Amino acid sequence: xxxxxxxxxxxxxxxxxxxxxxxxxxxxxxxxxxxxxxxxxxxxxxxxxxxxxxxxxxxxxxxxxxxxxxxxxxxxxxxxxxxxxxxxxxxxxxxxxxxxxxxxxxxxxxxxxxxxxxxxxxxxxxxxxxxxxxxxxxxxxxxxxxxxxxxxxxxxxxxxxxxxxxxxxxxxxxxxxxxxxxxxxxxxxxxxxxxxxxxxxxxxxxxxxxxxxxxxxxxxxxxxxxxxxxxxxxxxxxxxxxxxxxxxxxxxxxxxxxxxxxxxxxxxxxxxxxxxxxxxxxxxxxxxxxxxxxxxxxxxxxxxxxxxxxxxxxxxxxxxxxxxxxxxxxxxxxxxxxxxxxxxxxxx
Amino acid sequence: xxxxxxxxxxxxxxxxxxxxxxxxxxxxxxxxxxxxxxxxxxxxxxxxxxxxxxxxxxxxxxxxxxxxxxxxxxxxxxxxxxxxxxxxxxxxxxxxxxxxxxxxxxxxxxxxxxxxxxxxxxxxxxxxxxxxxxxxxxxxxxxxxxxxxxxxxxxxxxxxxxxxxxxxxxxxxxxxxxxxxxxxxxxxxxxxxxxxxxxxxxxxxxxxxxxxxxxxxxxxxxxxxxxxxxxxxxxxxxxxxxxxxxxxxxxxxxxxxxxxxxxxxxxxxxxxxxxxxxxxxxxxxxxxxxxxxxxxxxxxxxxxxxxxxxxxxxxxxxxxxxxxxxxxxxxxxxxxxxxxxxxxxxxxxxxxxxxxxxxxxxxxxxxxxxxxxxxxxxxxxxxxxxxxxxxxxxxxxxxxxxxxxxxxxxxxxxxxxxxxxxxxxxxxxxxxxxxxxxxxxxxxxxxxxxxxxxxxxxxxxxxxxxxxxxxxxxxxxxxxxxxxxxxxxxxxxxxxxxxxxxxxxxxxxxxxxxxxxxxxxxxxxxxxxxxxxxxxxxxxxxxxxxxxxxxxxxx
Numbered sequence: 020x021x022x023x024x025x026x027x028x029x030x031x032x033x034x035x036x037x038x039x040x041x042x043x044x045x046x047x048x049x050x051x052x053x054x055x056x057x058x059x060x061x062x063x064x065x066x067x068x069x070x071x072x073x074x075x076x077x078x079x080x081x082x083x084x085x086x087x088x089x090x091x092x093x094x095x096x097x098x099x100x101x102x103x104x105x106x107x108x109x110x111x112x113x114x115x116x117x118x119x120x121x122x123x124x125x126x127x128x129x130x131x132x133x134x135x136x137x138x139x140x141x142x143x144x145x146x147x148x149x150x151x152x153x154x155x156x157x158x159x160x161x162x163x164x165x166x167x168x169x170x171x172x173x174x175x176x177x178x179x180x181x182x183x184x185x186x187x188x189x190x191x192x193x194x195x196x197x198x199x200x201x202x203x204x205x206x207x208x209x210x211x212x213x214x215x216x217x218x219x220x221x222x223x224x225x226x227x228x229x230x231x232x233x234x235x236x237x238x239x240x241x242x243x244x245x246x247x248x249x250x251x252x253x254x255x256x257x258x259x260x261x262x263x264x265x266x267x268x269x270x271x272x273x274x275x276x277x278x279x280x281x282x283x284x285x286x287x288x289x290x291x292x293x294x295x296x297x298x299x300x301x302x303x304x305x306x307x308x309x310x311x312x313x314x315x316x317x318x319x320x321x322x323x324x325x326x327x328x329x330x331x332x333x334x335x336x337x338x339x340x341x342x343x344x345x346x347x348x349x350x351x352x353x354x355x356x357x358x359x360x361x362x363x364x365x366x367x
Numbered sequence: 368x369x370x371x372x373x374x375x376x377x378x379x380x381x382x383x384x385x386x387x388x389x390x391x392x393x394x395x396x397x398x399x400x401x402x403x404x405x406x407x408x409x410x411x412x413x414x415x416x417x418x419x420x421x422x423x424x425x426x427x428x429x430x431x432x433x434x435x436x437x438x439x440x441x442x443x444x445x446x447x448x449x450x451x452x453x454x455x456x457x458x459x460x461x462x463x464x465x466x467x468x469x470x471x472x473x474x475x476x477x478x479x480x481x482x483x484x485x486x487x488x489x490x491x492x493x494x495x496x497x498x499x500x501x502x503x504x505x506x507x508x509x510x511x512x513x514x515x516x517x518x519x520x521x522x523x524x525x526x527x528x529x530x531x532x533x534x535x536x537x538x539x540x541x542x543x544x545x546x547x548x549x550x551x552x553x554x555x556x557x558x559x560x561x562x563x564x565x566x567x568x569x570x571x572x573x574x575x576x577x578x579x580x581x582x583x584x585x586x587x588x589x590x591x592x593x594x595x596x597x598x599x600x601x602x603x604x605x606x607x608x609x610x611x612x613x614x615x616x617x618x619x620x621x622x623x624x625x626x627x628x629x630x631x632x633x634x635x636x637x638x639x640x641x642x643x644x645x646x647x648x649x650x651x652x653x654x655x656x657x658x659x660x661x662x663x664x665x666x667x668x669x670x671x672x673x674x675x676x677x678x679x680x681x682x683x684x685x686x687x688x689x690x691x692x693x694x695x696x697x698x699x700x701x702x703x704x705x706x707x708x709x710x711x712x713x714x715x716x717x718x719x720x721x722x723x724x725x726x727x728x729x730x731x732x733x734x735x736x737x738x739x740x741x742x743x744x745x746x747x748x749x750x751x752x753x754x755x756x757x758x759x760x761x762x763x764x765x766x767x768x769x770x771x772x773x774x775x776x777x778x779x780x781x782x783x784x785x786x787x788x789x790x791x792x793x794x795x796x797x798x799x800x801x802x803x804x805x806x807x808x809x810x811x812x813x814x815x816x817x818x819x820x821x822x823x824x825x826x827x828x829x830x831x832x833x834x835x836x837x838x839x840x841x842x843x844x845x846x847x848x849x850x851x852x853x854x855x856x857x858x859x860x861x862x863x864x865x866x867x868x869x870x871x872x873x874x875x876x877x878x879x880x881x882x883x884x885x886x887x888x889x890x891x892x893x894x895x896x897x898x899x900x901x902x903x904x905x906x907x908x909x910x911x912x913x914x915x916x917x918x919x920x921x922x
Contacts, residue, residue, distance in 0.1 A: 028821065029821040029822070029824045029825040029841070030824050030825070031824075031825055031826050033599075038772075040753065041753055041754060041757050042754070044751065044753060044754060045748075045754060048744075048747070048748045048751060051746070052741070052744040052745070052748070055740070055744065056737070056741055056744065059711065059712075059715060059736070059740055060736070060737065060740070062715060063587055063715050063718065063733070063736060066715070066718040066719055066721075066723070067718065067723050067725065067733075069719060069720070070654065070719070070721045070722060070723050071723045071724075071725070072719060072722040072723055072724040073584075073722070074722075075879065076879060077655060077722040078655070078722075078910055078911060078912030079655050079656045079720060079721050079910050079911065079912060080720045080912065081655070081657055081911040082656070082659060082716075082719060083657070083659065083660065083661075084659055084660045084663070084713070084716060088438060088660075088716075089709075092660075092663070092708065092712040092713070093705060093708075096704065096705050096708040097759045099706065100704050100750075101701060101702040104697050104698060104701050104746075104751055104752070106700050106751075106753075107697070107751035107752045107753040107754055107755075108693070108697055108753070109753075110686070110752075110753035111690065111693060111752035111753040111756065112690055114753065114756065115690050116690075121764045123828055141547070152635065153640050163526075163530070164524075164526050164527040164530060165524055165526070165527065165620060167759075167760060169760075169761075169826070169828065171757075171825070171826025172826075174756065174757035175756060175761055176398050176685050176756050176760070177685050177687075178685050178686045179525060180614070180620060180621065180686075180687055181614045181615070181620065182614030182615070183614070183687060185687040187685075187756075192849065198826075199830050199837065200826065201828065202759065202760035202761060202829070203524070204519070204520050204522075204524065204527070204830040205527060206451075206518070206527060206531070206759075206831075207448060207451065207518075208447065208867075209451075209830060209831065209832070210447075210830075210831035210832045210833040210834060211833065215750065218629075221883050230840050237839060264369070267390065270382065278415075282712035289655055296718055313608075314610070316583050330608060331530065331532075332595070335519065355804050355832070360491075361368060
């Protein structure tokens, strides 16, 4: 019965525990809608015929509804609507509250691809592997604009927001390959932002994970190529150095202290600069970022306002990498070693 | 002969002796200046009709381009960027330049003073200004669309709209200006309802169309400033990189959605409430019957206007808002559905023991009933939170809002055009063509959008330039339906244009309606009524047989 209705209503394969719930309610709602519309429609058609006009100036009886009728008009739809809402809200709460034993997959939307990464190691683009019959929690974010992660076969969808994580979970019931679509308009290739979820039986999934780890271990033979072993900040510094080259920063800014079109990067961080309006400013992360995005805002005395803006040309992480690179060309008064963090006295 | 007593001498009413001294508003001054600088609400309504129809044509052509593009997966007739701009233009033009002003600015302007026995609206010059403000905004927005083009969709979601390199500022500023036109019209109607009702018209003797326009005006005045503010914020963010909505600068992209839907959800009722009002008039006139539950229909308009303000969050169930929010907005959405259901039941109840004359506007009433029930019920389905998780931003939503917002509004717009055509132009059209084209339009509309419900079920997201192969069959069906729909509109344009010039004289009250607007001549003279201000002793929509009037029997 349910299968037949699914085909009639063009529903895609239902391949998650949530999909089964959604389909049941869907059939209830659509079924009632059909019966209701047919009821109202047939009653109307009957009356159009039964009460057709016989004389051009025919007068009619004065008919007004009783209070009982109006009460019925209000209460019958209200009862149905609230029942649907009740069931729907219960299921919604269920799907937005991941079970504690769910495995995590990080999902990042980016124009125009989906990136998946697993806490235990492997990551990939546009293909997500998950085991069947095991709850999977998705932690979704975006690197640029809004996206929305949608798997029709699982009936789940959640927006990907930059600078914030959203979550939803599912439990796939059948091994197979399912399509992932982006449903929040995100620019030129919005409709090309496709990916797939590969649902594997539990054992095959374990094998897949092992395979992925083996691949990573082989990589580690070549320690220099394995960036994951280098501390994170150092990695960002390397990225920043490359970016400073490719983005053209080094065409105007030297890194050896010599004067050029722009101030040298060497020892720039934490220095106090005199601006051309006579004020002093301390070069910190905020100032460096601002100078990349709006170079003319606070011009250091003695330099021309010739730098182009990097607004829109640099992603957030790229900006951060360049800042880290500039910080790495530090003067001795920058404290070395890991931060000990602020110290708090416990409240008595 | 007082106008109020002339209601029963329907059909070809004899021209009274004043007629020669009081020419109809159409010929009272024939210079271009007398039209462009008129303060007559009827002429302003007619000029709005011209522009609204023109923009409907533009929006419609772009709709067809979209449907042709989607005939096959991959590029069909345009590239992805052009497609993205096309659907943005379609949405913007249809919503801001057609749907929102369509019924209030055209038929509201024309009929409201007539229905209240007033000589004009409360602020005639403001009324003219609202036309020019609307045109100024339209020109600016379209200029922006054609010079650079906008590809954000009509929802302008941030941070895409603050990052995109296409022309955001002029389009948003154009929409901002159009908002002032909407506010001015709303204020004008509210004040007119409060201060200019003829003697005898108490609040609960106002025709239901007036009630609907009144409720709509309240929404316009309260909600439009919010989107005005928002459009300005997005513009400055786009031009000067403010940090309101861009998380890269500490802003909040979801804040935009809250502010946007706080206007744009009630805006749905700005579009559809006037349609409900038109239909209340039409079902009453053509079934020659007092409205079943007049007060319930009047109150439910206010109810929709009120609750409509508290349902905006149902556009954001999967935006990361809290589960509790989703629950609250879900329940409030259901209440809107209940108010609409009251109206539907009362319209059908009106036919009970009536005398139905199946004319063209009534055919549109049938189509309207179907679109409202089906569009409304799918709206309830979307308000059911777990179902919305599956359907959000798919073609199911596209089909739903085209059914309720566009389907119901277009049915009402065409019904109003046919119903009031004799009143506005003093001529009648060919009834046969009217019924044929109505059938074609209703059929075409269903053929276009029912496949889109199924596409949504099947999982096709909206705003897709390209789509996987499995969606094609339904897209072809939808495009075929759109073609049928276009034919329907062409036929209507042809026979109405013909009727405008060669149509038979309509007479004062061709439908033998008891609506207050038919008291005046067709077309009405410049100040609406000849002689003293009319009085309206009877309730509106009162077709009662005098012999049976003493026993107002309950159902």
